[in-house]
Structures are given as structure tokens and as C-alpha cells.
Amino acid sequence: MPATQNDAPARTIAPSTPTVANGQSGDPSRADGPTVRLLSPTGDFTPSAAADEYLPYLDRLSEADYRRFYRDMVVVRAFDTEAANLQRQGQLALWVPSHGQEAAQVGSAYATRPQDHVFPSYREHVVGMIRGLDVVDILRMLRGVTLGGWKPEDHGNFHLYTLVLAAQTLHSTGYAMGMQLDGSTGTGNPETDQAVIVYYGDGASSQGDANEALVFAASYQTPQVFFMQNNHWAISVPVSRQSRSPLYLRASGFGMPGVQVDGNDVLASFAVTAKAMDDARAGLGPSLIEALTYRVGAHTTADDPTKYRDPEQLAYWVARDPIERFRAYLRGRGIEQEFLDSVDEEAKDFASDTRRRALEIVGPEASVIFSNVYAEPHPLITEQEAWLRRYEASFEEGQK
Amino acid sequence: MTPTSTASVASAHLPMTKALNGGLRQAMLNDPKVILMGEDIGPLGGVFRVTEGLIKEFGDKRVLDTPLAESGIIGTAIGLAMRGFRPVCEIQFDGFVFPGFDQITSQLARMRNRHEGGLIMPVVIRIPYGGHIGSIEHHQESPEAYFAHTPGLRVVSPSNPHDAYWMMQQAIASNDPVIFFEPKSRYWPKGEVVYAESGIDLHSSRVVRTGSDVTVVGHGAMVSVLLQAADIAATEGITLEVIDLRSISPIDFGPILASVEKTGRLVVAQEAAGFVSVGSEIAATVAERAYYSLEAPVLRVSGFDTPFPPAAVETHFLPSPDRVLEAVDRALAY
Numbered sequence: 001m002p003a004t005q006n007d008a009p010a011r012t013i014a015p016s017t018p019t020v021a022n023g024q025s026g027d028p029s030r031a032d033g034p035t036v037r038l039l040s041p042t043g044d045f046t047p048s049a050a051a052d053e054y055l056p057y058l059d060r061l062s063e064a065d066y067r068r069f070y071r072d073m074v075v076v077r078a079f080d081t082e083a084a085n086l087q088r089q090g091q092l093a094l095w096v097p098s099h100g101q102e103a104a105q106v107g108s109a110y111a112t113r114p115q116d117h118v119f120p121s122y123r124e125h126v127v128g129m130i131r132g133l134d135v136v137d138i139l140r141m142l143r144g145v146t147l148g149g150w151k152p153e154d155h156g157n158f159h160l161y162t163l164v165l166a167a168q169t170l171h172s173t174g175y176a177m178g179m180q181l182d183g184s185t186g187t188g189n190p191e192t193d194q195a196v197i198v199y200y201g202d203g204a205s206s207q208g209d210a211n212e213a214l215v216f217a218a219s220y221q222t223p224q225v226f227f228m229q230n231n232h233w234a235i236s237v238p239v240s241r242q243s244r245s246p247l248y249l250r251a252s253g254f255g256m257p258g259v260q261v262d263g264n265d266v267l268a269s270f271a272v273t274a275k276a277m278d279d280a281r282a283g284l285g286p287s288l289i290e291a292l293t294y295r296v297g298a299h300t301t302a303d304d305p306t307k308y309r310d311p312e313q314l315a316y317w318v319a320r321d322p323i324e325r326f327r328a329y330l331r332g333r334g335i336e337q338e339f340l341d342s343v344d345e346e347a348k349d350f351a352s353d354t355r356r357r358a359l360e361i362v363g364p365e366a367s368v369i370f371s372n373v374y375a376e377p378h379p380l381i382t383e384q385e386a387w388l389r390r391y392e393a394s395f396e397e398g399q400k
Numbered sequence: 401m402t403p404t405s406t407a408s409v410a411s412a413h414l415p416m417t418k419a420l421n422g423g424l425r426q427a428m429l430n431d432p433k434v435i436l437m438g439e440d441i442g443p444l445g446g447v448f449r450v451t452e453g454l455i456k457e458f459g460d461k462r463v464l465d466t467p468l469a470e471s472g473i474i475g476t477a478i479g480l481a482m483r484g485f486r487p488v489c490e491i492q493f494d495g496f497v498f499p500g501f502d503q504i505t506s507q508l509a510r511m512r513n514r515h516e517g518g519l520i521m522p523v524v525i526r527i528p529y530g531g532h533i534g535s536i537e538h539h540q541e542s543p544e545a546y547f548a549h550t551p552g553l554r555v556v557s558p559s560n561p562h563d564a565y566w567m568m569q570q571a572i573a574s575n576d577p578v579i580f581f582e583p584k585s586r587y588w589p590k591g592e593v594v595y596a597e598s599g600i601d602l603h604s605s606r607v608v609r610t611g612s613d614v615t616v617v618g619h620g621a622m623v624s625v626l627l628q629a630a631d632i633a634a635t636e637g638i639t640l641e642v643i644d645l646r647s648i649s650p651i652d653f654g655p656i657l658a659s660v661e662k663t664g665r666l667v668v669a670q671e672a673a674g675f676v677s678v679g680s681e682i683a684a685t686v687a688e689r690a691y692y693s694l695e696a697p698v699l700r701v702s703g704f705d706t707p708f709p710p711a712a713v714e715t716h717f718l719p720s721p722d723r724v725l726e727a728v729d730r731a732l733a734y
Contacts, residue, residue, distance in 0.1 A: 148514040160514060164506050170472060171507070174479020181435070181461055181485065209503070212472035219467055372517035373551055375575035379650050
């Protein structure tokens with residue numbers, strides 16, 4: 001399978017397990033491998049052997065859910081493309097594409113309940129959308145008018161993006177510890193019991209914070225799911241440099257269940273996360289999900305993947321596109337073309353509406369520099385704010 | 401919020417460790433959201449016994465012996481604060497705070513700002529610090545300037561048991577993160593703790609001895625060194641006005657400026673390295689605001705700009721009363 005081989009030296013550490021030897025995450029297409037997969041790359045419903053225990057979770061999905069999954073994936077990709085364009089045109093400071101990771105994100109997001117808390121990294125735009133965030137709030141941050149941009153409590157408990165890799169894993173674990181301490185989880189009532197899902201990636205998995213979060217989560221048995229999107233690249237560094245073994249196997253070392261899912265299969269991503277979140281709410285402790293996916297675009301608009309990536313590898317993953325796959329599946333189920341067309345239309349409208357609203361974003365006043373540095377009065381801040389006001393007013397007086 | 405005490409006696413003669421313990425206990429009694437986190441703080445009561453007995457009284461849901469990971473302690477405390485708790489984290493020794501540095505400076509300090517005021521971060525990080533205890537590497541350092549340099553944090557250091565008792569409660573009641581530096585060498589000397597009142601604001605500096613010739617300023621363990629220096633100076637007919645800084649961020653410059661207006665001379669003492677230090681900030685600010693009162697340049701007495709040395713030579717490194725008086729003499733020579 002040369003297409004998923006990364007460019008690390010092929011030093012064999014375990015000849016008997018060739019998919020492990022190169023730090024590879026395995027072939028998600030293999031029906032007999034460890035990967036939970038429900039849909040084949042061509043959209044056939046052919047569950048892998050590892051998928052058995054997750055099949056019942058599909059019973060929760062209605063026809064409307066299937067349509068919503070598809071709609072959200074298509075809409076966020078159009079949004080993503082438009083946002084990248086905005087950056088190229090100087091309207092955003094930076095853009096962080098999610099192209100290729102839509103299924104992992106949509107599937108996992110729909111496995112959360114309203115009372116759950118979501119700690120994203122910084123690429124989970126559609127997770128925010130599903131939790132009720134206006135994506136223009138994300139653009140405000142990337143346009144440089146705010147460092148945060150939304151109130152989690154008003155947007156489905158979707159917490160702020162965190163730009164220091166893996167820092168949010170610890171915040172999420174602490175938050176989940178708090179749920180335990182205030183008795184909001186594990187009571188046996190799935191309608192009210194809470195849990196946390198935290199998103200991070202293969203690159204962040206090397207950070208100390210990610211590992212410390214797993215230690216704390218296991219020690220305190222937090223109601224928490226670690227959802228790791230292995231998109232195979234940390235900017236220019238392949239996953240083989242982050243790990244010599246499949247990342248989901250790390251879970252057992254921390255003392256929690258770990259599962260590898262085909263992250264380009266929206267149904268499998270949903271089912272695996274639904275079980276993990278159910279278990280977390282029920283008091284069965286934390287678990288780790290490794291979603292195998294691919295960062296089809298650049299890391300950010302400041303990156304150029306053609307300098308370090310094998311086009312063959314990209315082609316391999318583009319052929320496993322999550323949207324194409326799910327569309328083929330829906331077609332097989334007899335979905336009407338009219339629906340698919342209407343989603344394309346909606347996505348186009350969404351993107352152009354986003355562009356219009358992004359251009360209307362108004363910057364804050366300079367006084368925002370001093371707001372909320374502290375909760376309580378601080379003499380230095382008060383003094384400096386007053387000074388800046390006087391200083392800037394002195395120019396206005398001069399013009400009169 | 402001014403904490404009030406439920407202690408049944410008016411005052412007690414205690415070492416700082418017991419005063420801190422009493423302050424923690426009182427804060428936990430006042431507010432069920434106050435929880436303690438750290439390494440060895442449960443049945444052992446912390447390596448300095450500051451949390452002794454608290455797990456017995458409040459249980460292991462409020463006194464959390466954590467895994468041995470400082471970033472983990474601070475990072476999860478942030479999550480707990482987001483959830484409405486008021487965590488008090490113990491870092492075992494000064495030199496061990498650095499594994500948690502990112503979580504303190506990039507996360508804890510900025511969380512409220514990033515949330516545009518949508519939340520508070522009432523986290524206290526207790527750090528036993530400073531030398532004079534003859535210990536090994538990473539156990540005698542004074543890293544307060546790093547934290548004072550970080551917007552969003554408040555940094556304080558008590559010098560005596562009474563302040564320790566009250567400042568701990570005030571720090572916990574603060575809705576901002578507070579880095580609470582506990583001077584290890586002052587853990588054991590006893591002092592009077594008065595339970596009736598909190599005294600003064602957490603961020604006030606205080607004149608602890610009046611004098612008219614030279615103002616000397618310091619915090620934490622340095623205050624007792626300054627008082628010793630003042631005793632010696634008095635035998636030579638020189639009176640030092642000693643100011644206990646108490647708060648390192650923000651610094652309450654009022655009493656310092658008022659004193660310099662009177663004495664015209666200022667010596668700032670600290671165990672930390674002098675380059676880009678708390679003392680540098682005081683010197684610069686006093687030069688800006690009390691220029692016409694100064695009869696001499698502001699002088700700093702600091703640890704040297706080296707790693708904290710092997711304990712065998714720490715007395716050569718740490719500012720002593722004599723080193724303070726050497727600077728006092730230089731200031732008076734102008």
C-alpha cells in the first residue's frame with residue numbers, strides 16, 4: 001500500500017506486524033483489520049469485523065439524520081473553501097482548512113447530547129456549527145478582531161478554539177473532573193448525565209499535555225472522550241514521526257479503551273463516538289478514539305504541502321473522500337437527486353452569505369486591549385488605559 | 401470580599417505553615433467550591449505539611465492528591481475553574497513550576513481575556529520558594545519575576561504568619577488567578593495571627609518599621625533580612641524605613657513613593673537574580689515618579705545572575721543584612 005507510506009525511514013521494529021512497523025496507522029480499508037468501518041470507500045455498507053458492537057448505534061439514526069450528516073459535510077466544505085479564498089484575498093489573517101475531515105467531525109459531533117461539553121482544537125468548524133455556533137464567530141477570530149469570539153454557554157457548550165496544541169485536553173479533563181465533583185454525570189439518567197469530548201490530532205498527541213490529560217482522565221475516571229483525528233500530517237511532519245505504533249493503542253497504556261475508526265466514514269465515526277459518549281455519561285470512564293482521516297488541504301493558508309507530500313498519497317485519500325463516499329451510500333439507499341442538488345445549492349448560498357457577513361465584521365475599539373485582562377480592578381491597567389485615551393485624544397485636539 | 405474568621409480564639413502564636421493551613425481551612429469552610437490539588441497534599445499533608453489534616457476534615461473530593469505532573473495540575477485546575485470551582489494548586493517546590501509554565505502563562509493568565517470576560521479564573525497556585533534552607537538544585541529558587549511579567553496574573557508573597565493566614569483567604573476569594581509565593585525559610589518561625597480582621601487589602605504594601613534615612617523594600621523572606629539590617633543600622637545611628645511589598649503584581653507604589661519622598665534614598669532587596677527583576681521595576685518606577693525626591697540612585701541588592709548555587713555557598717549568594725547595609729552605605733554616600 002505505497003500510497004499511505006510516509007517518508008520516514010522504513011526501519012523495521014516489529015517485522016511480524018508490518019502495518020505497525022513504519023508507524024503507520026494501518027489501512028482503514030481492510031475489512032479484517034482493527035479499524036471500525038461501516039461504509040467501503042465506494043459507499044457500500046460492508047461493516048468491518050471490528051464494527052460489530054457498534055452496529056446497534058445506527059438504530060438511533062433516522063432518515064433525517066442521514067440527510068443532516070450529508071448536508072453538514074457539504075456545507076462546511078463550501079464554507080471552508082470560501083474561508084480559504086477570503087484569506088487569499090487578505091480578508092482573514094489565517095485560515096485552518098478542514099477539507100477531508102468532515103466525516104470524523106460530523107459523525108462525532110452528532111454523537112454528543114445537548115448537555116455535553118465540547119473542547120475543540122482549532123479545525124473543528126463543523127462541530128461548532130452542529131453545536132449551534134455561528135461560523136462567522138470563527139472568522140472573527142481568524143480575521144484578528146477577537147482572541148476568542150463566542151460564549152460557550154450560548155453555543156451548545158462548544159468551547160473556544162485553543163491554539164497551543166493539546167492545552168485544551170487538560171482543560172477538558174479538569175472540566176470533566178468538575179462534572180464528577182458536582183454530581184452531573186454517572187447518575188444513570190442519560191437525559192441529564194453529562195460528558196466531555198475533546199478534539200486533538202496526531203501532532204498534538206506528542207505534546208506532554210495530551211499525555212498528562214490521559215493520565216489524569218484515567219486516574220479520576222473522568223466522563224470523557226478523547227477524539228483524536230489522525231489526519232496524517234502535523235504541518236509538514238508525517239504521523240510516523242509522532243508515533244511508531246498506531247495511536248489508538250496508546251489508550252491501553254493509559255488504562256482506558258481505545259478504538260480506531262475510519263474517520264472518512266461518517267456512520268462509523270458517529271457509532272463509535274456514540275458508544276464512547278454513552279459510556280462516559282454512564283460513569284464507565286474515559287476512552288480514546290483515533291479517527292483515521294486526511295488533511296487534504298494545507299495545514300493553514302501559510303503552508304505549502306506540495307513541498308513535502310507525495311501526490312500519490314494525496315490521490316489515495318482523495319479517492320476515499322468522506323462526502324463522495326456518503327453520497328454514494330445515500331444514492332444506494334435511493335435518495336432523490338433533488339435532495340443532493342438542493343444541498344449543493346444551500347452550500348453555495350451558505351458560502352456566499354458567509355463571505356458577505358465576513359466582510360461586514362466590524363473591528364473592536366482600542367479599549368478592548370484593556371478589557372477583561374483582570375476580573376477585578378488593576379492599577380496598571382487602569383493607568384495605561386487612561387494614558388492611551390489621553391494620548392490618542394491629543395491628536396484629535398491637534399486637528400481641530 | 402473581606403474574609404471573616406470563625407476561629408474561636410482572638411489570636412494564636414503560629415508558624416507560617418500552620419497559619420497557611422488555617423487560611424486554607426477557613427476558605428474551604430467559607431466556600432464549598434474551594435478545592436485543593438497537588439502532589440502529596442492528601443494523607444501526607446504536603447512535603448511542608450501546609451495541608452495537614454485537611455483531607456481528613458474535607459475528604460478526597462476536596463483535597464485531591466494528583467498525578468505527578470505540574471502541567472496536568474494547572475491545566476485541570478483551569479477546567480475545574482471553568483466549571484465553577486476555586487482550585488488551590490500546590491507546586492511542591494519553586495523549581496518545579498516550570499513544567500506547568502505554559503498552562504499558567506498562555507492559558508490560565510489569558511483565559512478570561514480570551515473569553516472576553518465571559519468567565520472568571522479563580523485559581524490560586526501556591527509555590528514554596530526561596531533559599532536559606534540548604535537544599536539541592538531546583539529547591540531554593542525565586543522565580544516570581546516570570547509571573548509578575550505575565551499580564552492576567554496576580555502575584556503575592558506574605559512575609560509573616562498573620563499575612564499568610566489572611567492573604568491566603570484573600571487570594572482564594574480573588575476572581576483572578578493568584579500566584580502565591582510562600583517563603584520557605586519563613587515557614588517555621590512563629591508569629592502572632594490575629595483572627596478578628598483581615599488587616600489590609602491583598603495588594604497593599606506596608607511600612608513595617610519607620611525610619612528616616614534610607615527606605616528599604618523587599619518581599620517574603622527578605623523582609624526579615626531587612627528588619628535585621630535595620631536593627632544593626634540603628635546601632636550606628638541610621639534609621640531604615642522597612643517596607644514589606646506583600647504584592648508583587650500589582651505593586652502598591654503608594655507607601656514606597658511616600659517613604660522615598662521622606663528619605664530620598666531607596667534600596668530594594670530580593671533573592672532573585674537582579675537582571676530584569678521585581679527590583680528593577682521598582683527602581684524604574686521610583687525614578688520616574690519620585691525623581692525630585694531622590695538624593696541617590698535606587699540601588700538593588702539581589703541574588704547574582706547565576707543559577708542558584710550549591711547550598712554550601714548559598715550564604716555568599718543570598719542577600720544578607722550586611723549586603724543590604726553595604727548598599728545602604730553606598731546610598732548614604734551620595
